[in-house]
Amino acid sequence: MAEPKLQASLAELDVLPATEAKNRFGAMLDKVMAGGKVAITKHEEVRAVLLSAREYEALVSQQQDSLAQLHGEFTELVERMQAPRARKAGRALFDATPRKLGRTALAAARRRG
Numbered sequence: 001m002a003e004p005k006l007q008a009s010l011a012e013l014d015v016l017p018a019t020e021a022k023n024r025f026g027a028m029l030d031k032v033m034a035g036g037k038v039a040i041t042k043h044e045e046v047r048a049v050l051l052s053a054r055e056y057e058a059l060v061s062q063q064q065d066s067l068a069q070l071h072g073e074f075t076e077l078v079e080r081m082q083a084p085r086a087r088k089a090g091r092a093l094f095d096a097t098p099r100k101l102g103r104t105a106l107a108a109a110r111r112r113g
Contacts, residue, residue: 010046013039018047 014036021028021040028038032050040048080086096104 013037015039018042
């Protein structure tokens with residue numbers, strides 16, 4: 001039987017074909033509860049990964065932390081955009097003619113070098 005194709009992050013896991021995982025579920029569950037992870041394959045392709053509830057909760061928590069950080073950054077950006085100076089610049093941008101936008105873009109490019 002050919003080895004399943006695994007991504008680098010999955011290559012370190014124990015791998016079981018789905019049929020074997022079904023037949024050895026109790027042993028597989030014991031392994032996972034002891035801190036292991038098992039990749040389950042079907043037709044030599046990883047289709048699922050079994051991990052403990054504790055590890056799942058840690059993954060979900062990391063995801064929530066990342067979302068909270070992004071939410072904070074977005075809120076801060078929106079607040080800066082609502083400042084009087086930013087609002088004035090936004091109105092000027094939308095009121096500008098294409099010619100004025102072009103001249104402004106060229107001037108900014110020249111300043112940058």
